[in-house]
Amino acid sequence: MIRLEDLTKTFATPNGLVVAADKVNMEVPTGEICILLGPSGCGKTTALKMINRLIAPTSGRILINGEDTSKLNDIELRRNIGYVIQQIGLFPNMTIEENICVVPKLVGWDMKKAKSRAAELLDLVGLDPRHFLRRYPKELSGGQQQRVGVIRALAADPPVMLMDEPFGAIDPINREIIQDEFLKMQAALKKTIMFVSHDIDEAVKMGDKIAIFRAGKIEQYDSPDRILAHPANAFVADFVGADRTLKRLRLVTAEEVARADAASAARSASVADVRQSLASSGERIAVVIDGDHHPVGFVTADELQGASGRIGDFAHPLPASVPVRADLRAVVSEMFAHDTMWLACTDDNGRYAGVVTQPAVTAALRATYGGANAGAA
Template sequence: MIKLEKLSKVFDTPSGPVIAADQINMTVEQGEICVLLGPSGCGKTTTLKMINGLIPKTSGKILVAGKDTDSLNVVELRRSIGYVIQQIGLFPNMTIEDNICVVPDLLGWDKKKARGRAGELLEMVNLDPAIFLKRYPKELSGGQQQRVGVIRALAADPPVLLMDEPFGAIDPINRAVIQDEFLKMQGEIRKTIAFVSHDIDEAIKMADKIAIFRDGHLEQFAAPDDILARPANDFISSFVGKDRTLKRLSLLSVGEVMYGDQIRVVAEDSVEKARQLMSDAGHKNIVMVGPRGRARAFLHYNDIVGAVGRVEEHRQALPATVNVQDDLRTAVSTMFRHDVTWLACVDDDGYFKGHITQKAISHALGATYGDSKGEKGRS
């Protein structure tokens, strides 16, 4: 847990005092990621660096893992907090293994335990220990070095991790891969993380909470969806962008929005049954499933008006499906790509779970925050 109480920093300059952080109050709960955002010079990096004592505070309180940092030796404090920077900062004359073990070695860990930890962490970011442990930084790509920089901060298993634009220098493709790996790793280790970024899309993807700063003031501190749905003022609204409603697509999953009544037919059913099911449910389409319940095809109501026979004689191939775990951005992109207004929703094994419509998505985005699971549109 990280808790800031009326935290302030005033810098003395030749032209007079400059307030870099003004009475900051925020709490990052245990296991949360908080992303600090704002324009250059807004106070976000100053606030981050005050947490581990790289910049001394002027006033206020900082609590890390329940301890007031004023009661801790600054060296002890920094060793108990993982710290990741954009420039990575790996020691070029040390192997990757030794780089990862820097803090455990300083803390007097057993060497075998520390080296074992290094191997475990490399595996967590998809770097084979057998290949990478004995290499030197110059033998790694920029993205690989950045992954090592992140896990080095985790080597001593600190409860808190601070990150200062850790992915900013990575190309977009590798950045997305590293972000995904980091989120997967965070799902396992559940560290409390404060994370400076300049990228609103990165913050939406990574954060449990977002803190937006301006001129040393904390303008809004809330969950990403809350900030996008209800920006606190015109500055926040402008900062997150005019497309803030579309940005919310990445925050809701297909499973949260889909219509899950799962009306369905099998190949041997009559078209009369298919028509009746669609009529009763108010649907224009119905999915045909296989013997075990996997989505196989569909029928459209207008195509079978007056038809007779079995479903298998009138079925059409599904243009596409979407996984229930995908976000709405993926669903919308798939709809546009295939020029459809609905999709069958399936799980990882292809079993039919429901369907999602453009109308349901529009309703979810337009609904007030916390009520995005209301009445869903029919296909």
Template sequence: MIKIDNLTKIFDTPNGPVTAADHIQMEVPEGEICVLLGPSGCGKTTTLKMINRIIPPTSGKVFINGQDTTGLNTVDLRRNIGYVIQQIGLFPNMTIEENIAIVPKLLGWDAARYQARAKELLEMVALDPSVFLKRFPKELSGGQQQRVGVARALAADPPVMLMDEPFGAIDPINREVIQDEFLKMQQELKKTIMFVSHDIDEAVKMANRIAIFRDGKLVQYDTPDDLLAHPKNKFVEDFVGDDRALKRLRLVTVEQVMEKPVSVTPNETLEQALKRMEDHGYTHAITMVNDQQQPIGYVSKGVAQTTKGYCGEHYFGLKGLATVGDDLRKIASLMFTHDTTWMPCVDAQGRLVGQINQRGITHYLGATYHRDGDQALSQNLKLA
């Protein structure tokens, strides 16, 4: 959807020409979010602003949906690209409804249509239209204003959105909430988005692809998982941080790592439980389920080895449950909190569908690492 072909920007300065963006070459597929990262002055914001010609490029081309934008009228180009900035830029003398309706009005929408659109978008960003439509920006919190800024960018249903640190000025709690709301919207809307950030954690959470810039050059362009697992050079490795194993945990769900379920019922004997554990290589315990296949406890191997009787008479309460949609960072946190090395995995109905353990998490991470230091990091995380 967005293709950048050798895009270059050279600024003339009193000290001579400065190359802010140097032959940038990249593509963002339709419906994906690409986050641009890098230190201050690296060229990420310049690249973003050349797409809608807020900064005119020195050379190179931008294609949107296969169309070369070079010959397009600048006003028409910008009307068809949603744009969100950190400072939000709401007009203080206009109501929220009027702010959202600016571009639709310019495009000639009738009043009924743009009013309905403003109401629809406020609901989409979790703001009650009956409360907020007629308010002015000064009557909203910073987080609420940021949501309105996103709604305004979506007003004319643009295929492409550009976002310049849109969540950077918001406190951490509200930032998480707004990011989550935005990702929910993106699942439905499937916009093609290019997004400048300074926060690697935000990029890992939000992006389908991440572009790392340095000194005006695109150093690495990759999926978040590949970027964290295979940094191209020392600069990228340092930029993503020493805790990149932890960052990768956020990208993987329980469903991708869990093993097939093995369980016992309360009416089965401890002897049967022990045999089942030995047959499947379980070293610590086995999950006990009820008639609906829902986990209700576990039988430890030590008890099964030394005691006679039924599982329902000698079981322990569960120390936590993993659901198939949970990411591994959450599961690692639960394991540390409950001092356990494994957890049963359940579906939305609470039925046992698998088991996850620290060894499986370690093996997943280690399968794509290519440096000894990364394996050592996993060891330090106690995930071995």
């Protein structure tokens, strides 16, 4: 847990004192990611750097897991905090293994344990240890170097991580890949993370909480969904953008809105049985599944009227299907691409897992808006 209490930083300039952080108060629960977001010069990076004392606070307190960090010396404090920056900073004359082992060696790990940790972490971010441990940074792509920079900060298993725009210099395709790998890793490791970003889409995807800064103060600190659905004021509403409803599609998966009990039928099922089942349920469409329970087509109630035989003889190809883990942005994109109001969903093994419909997507978005609006709509 990270707790900031009235954290303040002022800088002396020729024109007088400038307040970079103005009584910042927030708490990041253990195992969560908090994104610090806001325009340039708003104080988010200053707040981050005060946590590991790269910038000394003027006043206020910082507590990590209940311990006041002012009672720790700089070296002791920083050895318990992983720090990742946009510029990465890998040592060019060291192999990837040696880079990852730097901090474990400093804190007294034996080399066998440190090397085992390096291999384990490379595997966590999708880099095969057999191929990457002995390479040098110049032999890796920018995206691969960034992954190594992230796991180097994790090598000595710090309870807290600070990340200052760690993916900002990566191209959009690789950024998505690295973000996904990082979230998988976080799901396993459950670190407490403070993460500076300038990208609202990245914040919505990565954060359990978002703190939106302006002029050294926090304007709103809440879950991404609450911030998008109920911005606290006009500044927050303008900052997150007029398309904030569409941004919320990233926060909900197909699994959360899919109907697992939507009508389905085996290829070998009789038309009469399926027709009766659809009539009883009031549904108009049944998804056709094969012997391995994979969705392979669909039939409509209207087409089955007066027909006989097996369902497989009447099946149309599916327009598309989506994995249950897909977010609703991807689902809606597929719906538009195939001009359809519904899609079959599949589990991790490609088996039929239900149907997601456009009305269900709309209802999911409407659910949060139904609460009392705390600010600008």
